[in-house]
Structure formats: structure tokens, C-alpha cells
Amino acid sequence: MSLGSGKILPRRQAVPVLYTRGTHYEVGFDMGRTFGSMIKNFLVLSSPLNDSYLPLYGTPQGKQVYNETLESVKRSFPQYVRELEGVADGAEVEFHKLFLLHLDEILPQALKHQSGSKEKTACKVTNCKKQPTGCSSIIVNHENCRLLGHTEDALTETLNHYYFVVAHIISDKPQGKYNVKEERFMSLCYAGHLPGYTMSYNHHGLVFSINTISAEHLVSGKTPRHFVTRALLSAENVDAAFRVLKDCGVGAADACSINFTLLSDPKQMFYNVEMAPSVEGKDESQLNIKEIPIGGHNYHTNQFDRIEAEQANADMVESSVSRMKTFNNHHEPKDAKDVCAMLGDVSGGYHCVYRENGRCDELVKTISIGIFDLNAKTISLYSDNPHLTQAHCTLPLILK
Known part of the structure; x- marks a missing residue:
């Protein structure tokens, strides 16, 4: 074929x-x-x-x-x-x-x-199928082992339709609302998509992964999450990252979770940020920030754990609950071997963590896995179950 x-x-x-x-x-x-x-x-x-x-x-x-x-x-x-x-x-x-x-x-x-509003529209709205797509992220933040592991899960048609981009962009004048002149980063891209909405890092040492969250109430004229996280690739420090996610003056149009850290941060803090669409009357994203200090760990899938907002995709929430249950059945991860075992876990039935049953009719698959090692300053990339195979490659993080 x-x-x-x-x-x-x-x-x-x-x-x-x-x-x-x-x-x-x-x-x-x-x-x-x-x-x-x-x-x-x-x-x-x-x-x-x-x-x-x-x-x-x-x-x-x-x-x-x-x-x-x-x-x-x-x-x-x-x-x-x-x-x-x-x-x-x-x-x-x-x-x-x-x-x-x-x-x-x-x-x-x-x-x-x-x-459903007072201004009834004449068009017939056809909702796309609500499948349990999404991703799983694991943070391990110990002094001798700082890891961010991530599965990229998507509709089966996305399998083999992704690539990694390592880009260096230099502009002759400041660009966009944050006046950026230079960007250098690596990011997984779905075919035809901008970098940033998956697992990525930039040359300032900002490392992050994204978990899609399906919020119910979305409006036009705001910033799509794909563009918010594309802008995140330009962030020079933690404060700049929060500024990008807040998106003051507009606000996010849809929802996601961002797991990130900054290599040069003396506190060596990880963050999990739940970002929700801006509420009526406010032109900025809703953010809930969780800190994961040295000695801690964190898991996140594809649901709001802390923000109280209606979610649109019941299958995605059900899958998220199942994957979180699987993670919690493991002992606390201490090293890359533990993270590989958790991201490669195939228990949990239909809503397992590593999704691949070998059938062409499977609706959702894990298309790629990445494990950032912050101490070694590398990313290891897998296209198969990381618990059963070696990484296809381990690349150095290119830093400024």
C-alpha cells in the first residue's frame, strides 16, 4: 500500500x-x-x-x-x-x-x-465522532532523574502521518504580539500541522508536552490551542510561558493541559497547567497551575483534574480515567525504565495506555512516544511500545 x-x-x-x-x-x-x-x-x-x-x-x-x-x-x-x-x-x-x-x-x-442560542442558525450541525483520542504524560522530578515521558495518541488514520521538525527561524524584525525575532526548537508535527501541539522543546531549554482536553463551550474569535502552543515555542523563561498561555487580550478558544519545565530554572520545578477557554467577559485563558517540585511526580491525561468546566467528549474522559487508574496501579516511577513500563502498559482493556491491538479497525492508536531526559539533555523517540523495544534514536537537546 x-x-x-x-x-x-x-x-x-x-x-x-x-x-x-x-x-x-x-x-x-x-x-x-x-x-x-x-x-x-x-x-x-x-x-x-x-x-x-x-x-x-x-x-x-x-x-x-x-x-x-x-x-x-x-x-x-x-x-x-x-x-x-x-x-x-x-x-x-x-x-x-x-x-x-x-x-x-x-x-x-x-x-x-x-x-441553541436566541439567534437560531439555519445550518445543520454535524458533530465529528467523539473518540477517546488524546495523550498520556508522566513527570518524574528527582535530583538524579528528571524525566518527561509522553505518548502521542490519535485517530488511527494519523498513524505514519507525523514527523519531527528541528527549525531555526530568524526574522528581520520583531514578530507578533510578543515581538519575537528568533526561534529554535524541535517538535513533533502531525501532517500539515504547525509545530508545538505535541511534545517539543526550544533552545531556551523549555521542554513540554500537550494533553488535549475537550471542553464543551467553545467560541469563535479566540486563539486556537494549536496557535497558543506554537507561540509557547518562543518562550524564553517560565514567566514568558505563563504569559503565552494566559494570552491576555484574547484568550484560548479551546482547552488542553501543558506539562513543562525549564532546564535553566534554579528551582528545577515542573508544572502542569490546565488551560480552559476564556469565560464570558474575560479576554484571557483560564489557567490552573500545579507545581511538581524536586522529589515529586505527576501524571496527566485528557480531562480536567482541577478546573471545573463541562467536557464534551465522554469517551475521552472515560479513557483518561482508565489510564490514570493504570498509572496509579504502578509504583511511583523512579527512572526511565519505570516510565517506559508505564507508557507501554497494555492492561486496562479498550482504554489502555499504549494503544495498538494490531487490527486495522482500531479507532485510536499510540503513534509515537518521547522521553525527555533533562539531566542528560536528550530526547529518546519510539514508534513502538517503549516497554518492549529500544528507542529508534536518542537526540541531543540543542540549547542556546
């Missing part, structure tokens, strides 16, 4: 990595040109895009949500819009399809609640 056949390949024993340097547009173009066939194939396979987002985009109400959100992002982060335009041009695909992937649940959820 070829990538162009529209079929899902068996799990590839490969971890594609692109090294690129240039402006935002040039880096985006390199991503699109290098992985163009993969991006085109993913656009054909993506059921949320084809079954939900594109039909809704074709309605006047859907186009309004799209345009309001795009204009908001252009005001805050025009450089990342140019980066995505570069991806589209390099891959020779339509920009609106890529931006719809970045809108994610915003379009169906915003229209769902718009339809």
Missing part, C-alpha cells in the same frame, strides 16, 4: 526528522515540500476534516466562525499564519483545509451552541 492509495499503512519503523532554517514562511514551505505526499494523503484520510469541518465550513455560519478566528490569529500571530501558508504552498494543498485542522473542535462546538 502506498501513501497515495488512501489506505492506512502498517506501523512504520521510522521516525522522520527534518532540519530546516529560514523565515517563518520558508520553514513552513520546507515542511510542506518535504512531507507533501504525506500531508495530501492525510487530508484524504482525516475523518473529522471530511465528515465535519469541511461541510460546516461550507455554510455561512461556519464560514463566519472560520473567518472570525482566522482574523483574530492574524492580529496576534501573523507570522504563524505565514508559516502555515508556507506549509500549504510547499505541499500544494488548500490553506483553508490546514486551518480547519487547527480549528479542530472549535467549529462544530461553536456552531452547536450558536444553534
Whole structure:
């Protein structure tokens, strides 16, 4: 089976990595040109895009949500819009399809609640299937062992449709609301997506992973989480990271959890931040910050553990509860071997941590695993169960 056949390949024993340097547009173009066939194939396979987002985009109400959100992002982060335009041009695909992937649940959820408001819309809202997608993250913060382990879990059609990007971006003038001139980072990217919304680090020593959370009440005109976390790749320190997540003046349009630390932080603190959409009347994200000091550990999956907000995806919550139960059945992790055993755990039935039953009809799979070793300043990458296999590669963290 070829990538162009529209079929899902068996799990590839490969971890594609692109090294690129240039402006935002040039880096985006390199991503699109290098992985163009993969991006085109993913656009054909993506059921949320084809079954939900594109039909809704074709309605006047859907186009309004799209345009309001795009204009908001252009005001805050025009450089990342140019980066995505570069991806589209390099891959020779339509920009609106890529931006719809970045809108994610915003379009169906915003229209769902718009339809139930006083201004009834005429469009028929088709919700995309609510599958238990998501990711699991483990923090170990001991003096002799500081680790961030992460499974990247997604709809099965995403398998083999990802790559790592190591980029160095230098602009001739400050860019966006935070006046950034230089970025250097490594990030896992789903095909056609911007860096940042997975597992990543930057040259300032900011290391982070993302857990999707499906909030019920989403509105247009705010900053999609994909763009919030793309901006996180520019953060120079902990305060800058919190400023990016707060997104004052606009606020996040949707929800996620961010697990991060800064290598140069003398406190050697890890943080888990739950980010929820801005509430009515406030133009900033809701944040709940949990500190994990030296001697501590933490697990996070795909639900709000501390923020009280309605969640939209019951299957995702059920899966999160199951995976957290599995983690809590293990003894407290002390080293990378323990983290590999936990991230590779296949107990728990349908909602297990490492998701791969070998069947083509499986809805969700673990597509990649990464383990950051903060003391060694490396990231180990896996495409198979980390409890049963060796890392495909271990790469050094490139720091400023």
C-alpha cells in the first residue's frame, strides 16, 4: 500500500526528522515540500476534516466562525499564519483545509451552541465522532532523574502521518504580539500541522508536552490551542510561558493541559497547567497551575483534574480515567525504565495506555512516544511500545 492509495499503512519503523532554517514562511514551505505526499494523503484520510469541518465550513455560519478566528490569529500571530501558508504552498494543498485542522473542535462546538442560542442558525450541525483520542504524560522530578515521558495518541488514520521538525527561524524584525525575532526548537508535527501541539522543546531549554482536553463551550474569535502552543515555542523563561498561555487580550478558544519545565530554572520545578477557554467577559485563558517540585511526580491525561468546566467528549474522559487508574496501579516511577513500563502498559482493556491491538479497525492508536531526559539533555523517540523495544534514536537537546 502506498501513501497515495488512501489506505492506512502498517506501523512504520521510522521516525522522520527534518532540519530546516529560514523565515517563518520558508520553514513552513520546507515542511510542506518535504512531507507533501504525506500531508495530501492525510487530508484524504482525516475523518473529522471530511465528515465535519469541511461541510460546516461550507455554510455561512461556519464560514463566519472560520473567518472570525482566522482574523483574530492574524492580529496576534501573523507570522504563524505565514508559516502555515508556507506549509500549504510547499505541499500544494488548500490553506483553508490546514486551518480547519487547527480549528479542530472549535467549529462544530461553536456552531452547536450558536444553534441553541436566541439567534437560531439555519445550518445543520454535524458533530465529528467523539473518540477517546488524546495523550498520556508522566513527570518524574528527582535530583538524579528528571524525566518527561509522553505518548502521542490519535485517530488511527494519523498513524505514519507525523514527523519531527528541528527549525531555526530568524526574522528581520520583531514578530507578533510578543515581538519575537528568533526561534529554535524541535517538535513533533502531525501532517500539515504547525509545530508545538505535541511534545517539543526550544533552545531556551523549555521542554513540554500537550494533553488535549475537550471542553464543551467553545467560541469563535479566540486563539486556537494549536496557535497558543506554537507561540509557547518562543518562550524564553517560565514567566514568558505563563504569559503565552494566559494570552491576555484574547484568550484560548479551546482547552488542553501543558506539562513543562525549564532546564535553566534554579528551582528545577515542573508544572502542569490546565488551560480552559476564556469565560464570558474575560479576554484571557483560564489557567490552573500545579507545581511538581524536586522529589515529586505527576501524571496527566485528557480531562480536567482541577478546573471545573463541562467536557464534551465522554469517551475521552472515560479513557483518561482508565489510564490514570493504570498509572496509579504502578509504583511511583523512579527512572526511565519505570516510565517506559508505564507508557507501554497494555492492561486496562479498550482504554489502555499504549494503544495498538494490531487490527486495522482500531479507532485510536499510540503513534509515537518521547522521553525527555533533562539531566542528560536528550530526547529518546519510539514508534513502538517503549516497554518492549529500544528507542529508534536518542537526540541531543540543542540549547542556546
